[in-house]
Amino acid sequence: MKIETNDYQIAPLAASQEAVEVIREAEDVIAQLTGNRVTLIAYEKREETE
Numbered sequence: 001m002k003i004e005t006n007d008y009q010i011a012p013l014a015a016s017q018e019a020v021e022v023i024r025e026a027e028d029v030i031a032q033l034t035g036n037r038v039t040l041i042a043y044e045k046r047e048e049t050e
Contacts, residue, residue, distance in 0.1 A: 011042035 013019045023040050030038045 007046055008043040009046055011044040013042055 013023075019042070023042060027038055027040055030040075
């Protein structure tokens, strides 16, 4: 699958270990519910540049 948009960019979460841990925990819960491993990707809305 290829997703293209100029409205969002990958969220820089390196400085927020707590946010990364929440995402990892959510991945684990979804895996338990579905029986499949998932990877959640954090995006943030780009600033309007008009």
